[in-house]
Amino acid sequence: MIEKYQIPQISTGDILRQAVKDGTEMGNAAKTYMDRGDLVPDDVIIGIVKDRIKADDCKNGYIFDGFPRTLPQAEALDKVLDELGTPLDAVVNIDVPEDVVVGRLSGRRTCKRCGTLYHMIANPTKEEGICDKCGGETFQRDDDNETTIRQRLEVYREQTFPLIDHYTTQDVVKTIPGEGTPKEIFELTCQALG
Ligand code: AMP
Numbered sequence: 001m002i003e004k005y006q007i008p009q010i011s012t013g014d015i016l017r018q019a020v021k022d023g024t025e026m027g028n029a030a031k032t033y034m035d036r037g038d039l040v041p042d043d044v045i046i047g048i049v050k051d052r053i054k055a056d057d058c059k060n061g062y063i064f065d066g067f068p069r070t071l072p073q074a075e076a077l078d079k080v081l082d083e084l085g086t087p088l089d090a091v092v093n094i095d096v097p098e099d100v101v102v103g104r105l106s107g108r109r110t111c112k113r114c115g116t117l118y119h120m121i122a123n124p125t126k127e128e129g130i131c132d133k134c135g136g137e138t139f140q141r142d143d144d145n146e147t148t149i150r151q152r153l154e155v156y157r158e159q160t161f162p163l164i165d166h167y168t169t170q171d172v173v174k175t176i177p178g179e180g181t182p183k184e185i186f187e188l189t190c191q192a193l194g
Contacts, residue, residue, distance in 0.1 A: 001063055004190065008057050011065040015048055016040060017141075034143055037151030039069055039159060046076045053080070061089075069160045074167070090193055091167040094178035094185065098153055105149045109138040 002009045016034060019027030030040045039045075049067060052058070068074040081087055096104075107120035113136025118125050126132050143152065167173045174192035178185055 001186070001189070005061070005063070007061040007063060009063045009065050010049065010052050010058075010067065012045055012048060012067040012069075013065070015052070035148070037143055037148040037155065039155055042070055042072045042076070045069075045073055049073075049077070050080060053084075068163060069156075071159075071162060071166060074163050088167075088170070088172050090174050091163075091172045092189055092192070093164055093173055093175045094189075095175055096178035100179060101153065102146060102149050105144050106146055108144050109140055111136045111138050113137070 016027065016030045020031045020034070021027070026044060030044065033040045045067065049064075053062060068077050077088075104119065104122075107122065109118045109120060109125070110116070111118075111131035111134060114131060114134040116131055116133050117123075118131075118138060125138060129138055130136075131138055143149070164173060174189075176185060176188045176192055180188070
């Protein structure tokens, strides 16, 4: 998506994982929540996003990934976008059964060096543990174990799912069936965005 639309992807999870790696005060505080599969407090997340969207590379737009995840986050975003005069173009709801999510996340591996994503079964590296693209080591995220994944899904059902109603009211939701291959889902998403 970032190549097609030439705009940055703002992943609050990536920003938090970088802060954990850098050992910042915010990162250390966030890690406790992340390891449990719980959400990091709204004020921390809203502060991160407000700063990030003011950066120069966001002038022509951006794609949020993993944000907003709660009603207070969505309401804070509505307010900021209202002030900036830049309403959301679309909210993409990728619809996947929970068991498929568990399978995808528990097999996920990421390259430490270049960030390329793999899956142990659906898209394995040629040599186990070594990135095909850059030769870097691959790793499994601490929160991609079944217990934490189930907790993250519970949190999703309780706190994030209601956002579909919130954004349906704003008439911006595009629901995509998410059981196909990454390429198929990419194409459906592009079609939905028009
Ligand atoms: P993700 O990379 O989007 O799967 O996020 C990993 C973890 O980071 C989540 O389980 C939360 O603990 C935290 N996190 C990421 N984004 C948010 C957010 N928008 N609100 C609260 N916590 C978040």
